[in-house]
Amino acid sequence: MKKLSFLAGTFALLWIGAAPVFALSADEIIERMERNQTHPTSIIEGELVVSDRFGDRRSTFISHTEGASRFLVEFTSRDERGQKILRHDGSLYLYYPDARETIRLQGAALRDSLLGSDISYEDMTGGRGLADDYRFTLLGEERVEGRQAYKVELEARSTNVPYAKQILWVDAERFVMLRGEQFARNGRKLKVTEVLETTETDGYIFPSHLRVTDQTRRSSGTEMKITSSQIDVELPRGIFSLEELTW
Amino acid sequence: MVGPGLSRGQGSGVRVVPPYSVTCVRRLLCAGCVALLLLGVAVRAAAETVVESEIQNQLIGVWDGSDLGLGGVAVGRIEFRSAPAPMVQARLVLNTTAAQLQSNGDTISTAFVDVPRASLRFRFPLTEDYTMRVAAGRDRLAWGIGSLFNAGDLIYGADGSGAADFTALDDLRDETSWLYSAYLPIGERAYLEPVFLPPLPELVLGDELAATGTAVVPGGADESRLGLRLHAVMGGLSLEPAYLYDGNEDMHHAAFSVQGNLWADLYAAARLSLDDRIPSQFGSVLEERSSASLGAFRTFRVGHDRNLTARMESLIRPGAAWSDQDSQDAEYAVLLHPELVFSPGRTLNIIGRAVVSPLDSSALVIAGFSWNIFTGFYAESFAAAQLGDNTAVFGWDRPGSLSMSSGFRYRF
Known part of the structure; x- marks a missing residue:
C-alpha cells in the first residue's frame, strides 16, 4: 500500500511537472520565444551579408536596444558608414550623414527592405510583436537539427504584412526559433530562415547566426551574424535621442 | 643647434667635441625615443582617420540641336572623417572633376577642385546633465x-531644381554653406537649432582689383544671415517652425513644416517673406511673398520582394504667373515633381523623374538606372529630355534639350 501510494505520488509529481510542456498553447510558445529576444538593454555587434549571383555585400553594425520599443543601430561598414536607424517607441528614423538628413518612417515603410536584404526595418528593430499581425496555430512537434521543436503556423490577420503565412519551428526546451518558412497568399514558399547558431547571454537564448534564403531566386539570400553581445548593460545616457541619431 | 662633433664653447673659438661622447649618445637616444613616440602617435592617429574615396567615370552626350556632342569626364571624391569619438567630429570632402578639352588642335587637361564639406562638430556640456552641440x-x-521642393528650407531655397543632381539615387539636393550652428536638445525628440551664416567674400577682378589691390573683399557683417528652427514630434506629426533673417536682402523669412503619415507619407511647408516696409495690403504681400510645398511619398510592394516607390511634390508660388507667359524665363505659380523608383531586386533601381511646369505645358524628364553590381561598384545610365515649345520654360528646340550620361562609379 505504502509502495503504491509512493508510486502514485511520484507519478502525479512527474505528471504535474511535465504538464506545462504539453499544455503550452501556440500563443504561449511564440510569446516565450519573443521574450527571449527582447532584452532589458543590450549592445550587439554583427554583420549582414546579402548574397546574389554577383557575390556578397557585407555590412557591419553595432546596435543598442532597450526593451522592445527602443533601438539604435549604426552601420560601421564602408558603404553605409554613419548611417543610423533609431526606433523610438512607435517611430522609426533613418539618418544619412552625407546629407545630414533625418527621415521619419511610418506605416508600410517600416516593412521596407534594409540595405536590400531579406530583413526589413521592422525585423531589425523589433517593436511589433508577431501577435499583432498573425494568428497562431500549434501544428505539433518535430525534430529539427537534433532538437525537439514546436511547429507553429502563423496566419496573417491582414494583407499589410509581407507574408500571408509562416511556419516556425521553436525549440521546445530553449524557446528559440530554429527554422522558419515564409509563404505567399497562393501557398508558394518564398523564403526559408535557418538558425545556424544560437547564443546564450545572461540567461537569454537567441539566434546569433541566421540565414534567410530566397526560394524564388537561386544564389540569393541574407545572413545575419552576431559577433558580440552584451545583455543587461548600462547604456550611454541619451542614446535613443535624435541628438545621438544625428551625431 | 650644432651637430655631434661640433659645439660652441666659451670665448670666440670653436671647441671640437669627440663625436661619440656619452652625453652626445644620451641626447641622441633621447631624441630617438621621442621621435619614435611621436611617430607611433602619428601612425595611430592616421590609422584612426577614416578615408573614403570614390571615382566616377561618365560618358556624356549632349544634343545641341543638330549634332550629338560626346565627352568623357572623371569625378573623384576623397573624404576624410575623424575616428568615431563622443565629443568631436571632423569631416573634409574634396571633389575633383577632370576633363580634357581641345583648343585649336591642342589638348588641354583641366581639373576643377571643390570642397563641398569642411566642418567640425563638437559637443559641449553646459551643465552636468545638459550637453549642446x-x-x-x-x-x-x-x-x-522635401526632396526637390521644400518651402521650409529657408537656407537654400524652396526650389532645388537649379542645383539638384537628378541622377542621384537618394538625395537630389546637396547644397552646403559656410555656417555656424548650435544644436540644443529638448528631451529626446525635439531640439532648437540656431544658425549663423556669414556673408561670402567678394572676388574682385579687373579695374576694381587694380584700384584696390585686393582680390578678395570680405562681405559686410550686415549681409549675414541669422536664423533659428525648432523641431519636435507631437502626436505622430513632425513639426518645424523656422525663422531666418537675410541681411543681404534685408528680408525676414518664416516657415512652418509638418510631416505625418496617412496611408502615405505626407508633408507640407509654408513660407512667408517680409521686409521692413509696412504693407498697405497684407493680402497682396501674402500673395507676392509666400510659397508653399506639398509632398506625398509611398512604397508599394510588387510581388514579395519588388518595390515601387512613388513620390509627388509640388511648389506653389501664388505671386508668380498663373497663365502661360510665352517666355522661357517666366516664373510660374505651380511646379510639380513626380518620381517613380522601381526596384525589381536588391541591387537595381530604375528611376523616372520629372520637373513639370503645367501652366506652360513643359517638362524636364529624366530616366535611368543605378545598378549596384558588386560591393561599392555601380553601373549607372541616365537620359534627360526637355519637352515643350520654344516659349516654354523647358523646350525641345534649345541646345542641351537632350542629354545622356553613362558610366561607372566605385567607392573604395
Missing part, C-alpha cells in the same frame, strides 16, 4: 521636408 564650417543643414 556646435557645428562650424562648410556643411549642410537640411531644414524643412
Whole structure:
C-alpha cells in the first residue's frame, strides 16, 4: 500500500511537472520565444551579408536596444558608414550623414527592405510583436537539427504584412526559433530562415547566426551574424535621442 | 643647434667635441625615443582617420540641336572623417572633376577642385546633465521636408531644381554653406537649432582689383544671415517652425513644416517673406511673398520582394504667373515633381523623374538606372529630355534639350 501510494505520488509529481510542456498553447510558445529576444538593454555587434549571383555585400553594425520599443543601430561598414536607424517607441528614423538628413518612417515603410536584404526595418528593430499581425496555430512537434521543436503556423490577420503565412519551428526546451518558412497568399514558399547558431547571454537564448534564403531566386539570400553581445548593460545616457541619431 | 662633433664653447673659438661622447649618445637616444613616440602617435592617429574615396567615370552626350556632342569626364571624391569619438567630429570632402578639352588642335587637361564639406562638430556640456552641440564650417543643414521642393528650407531655397543632381539615387539636393550652428536638445525628440551664416567674400577682378589691390573683399557683417528652427514630434506629426533673417536682402523669412503619415507619407511647408516696409495690403504681400510645398511619398510592394516607390511634390508660388507667359524665363505659380523608383531586386533601381511646369505645358524628364553590381561598384545610365515649345520654360528646340550620361562609379 505504502509502495503504491509512493508510486502514485511520484507519478502525479512527474505528471504535474511535465504538464506545462504539453499544455503550452501556440500563443504561449511564440510569446516565450519573443521574450527571449527582447532584452532589458543590450549592445550587439554583427554583420549582414546579402548574397546574389554577383557575390556578397557585407555590412557591419553595432546596435543598442532597450526593451522592445527602443533601438539604435549604426552601420560601421564602408558603404553605409554613419548611417543610423533609431526606433523610438512607435517611430522609426533613418539618418544619412552625407546629407545630414533625418527621415521619419511610418506605416508600410517600416516593412521596407534594409540595405536590400531579406530583413526589413521592422525585423531589425523589433517593436511589433508577431501577435499583432498573425494568428497562431500549434501544428505539433518535430525534430529539427537534433532538437525537439514546436511547429507553429502563423496566419496573417491582414494583407499589410509581407507574408500571408509562416511556419516556425521553436525549440521546445530553449524557446528559440530554429527554422522558419515564409509563404505567399497562393501557398508558394518564398523564403526559408535557418538558425545556424544560437547564443546564450545572461540567461537569454537567441539566434546569433541566421540565414534567410530566397526560394524564388537561386544564389540569393541574407545572413545575419552576431559577433558580440552584451545583455543587461548600462547604456550611454541619451542614446535613443535624435541628438545621438544625428551625431 | 650644432651637430655631434661640433659645439660652441666659451670665448670666440670653436671647441671640437669627440663625436661619440656619452652625453652626445644620451641626447641622441633621447631624441630617438621621442621621435619614435611621436611617430607611433602619428601612425595611430592616421590609422584612426577614416578615408573614403570614390571615382566616377561618365560618358556624356549632349544634343545641341543638330549634332550629338560626346565627352568623357572623371569625378573623384576623397573624404576624410575623424575616428568615431563622443565629443568631436571632423569631416573634409574634396571633389575633383577632370576633363580634357581641345583648343585649336591642342589638348588641354583641366581639373576643377571643390570642397563641398569642411566642418567640425563638437559637443559641449553646459551643465552636468545638459550637453549642446556646435557645428562650424562648410556643411549642410537640411531644414524643412522635401526632396526637390521644400518651402521650409529657408537656407537654400524652396526650389532645388537649379542645383539638384537628378541622377542621384537618394538625395537630389546637396547644397552646403559656410555656417555656424548650435544644436540644443529638448528631451529626446525635439531640439532648437540656431544658425549663423556669414556673408561670402567678394572676388574682385579687373579695374576694381587694380584700384584696390585686393582680390578678395570680405562681405559686410550686415549681409549675414541669422536664423533659428525648432523641431519636435507631437502626436505622430513632425513639426518645424523656422525663422531666418537675410541681411543681404534685408528680408525676414518664416516657415512652418509638418510631416505625418496617412496611408502615405505626407508633408507640407509654408513660407512667408517680409521686409521692413509696412504693407498697405497684407493680402497682396501674402500673395507676392509666400510659397508653399506639398509632398506625398509611398512604397508599394510588387510581388514579395519588388518595390515601387512613388513620390509627388509640388511648389506653389501664388505671386508668380498663373497663365502661360510665352517666355522661357517666366516664373510660374505651380511646379510639380513626380518620381517613380522601381526596384525589381536588391541591387537595381530604375528611376523616372520629372520637373513639370503645367501652366506652360513643359517638362524636364529624366530616366535611368543605378545598378549596384558588386560591393561599392555601380553601373549607372541616365537620359534627360526637355519637352515643350520654344516659349516654354523647358523646350525641345534649345541646345542641351537632350542629354545622356553613362558610366561607372566605385567607392573604395
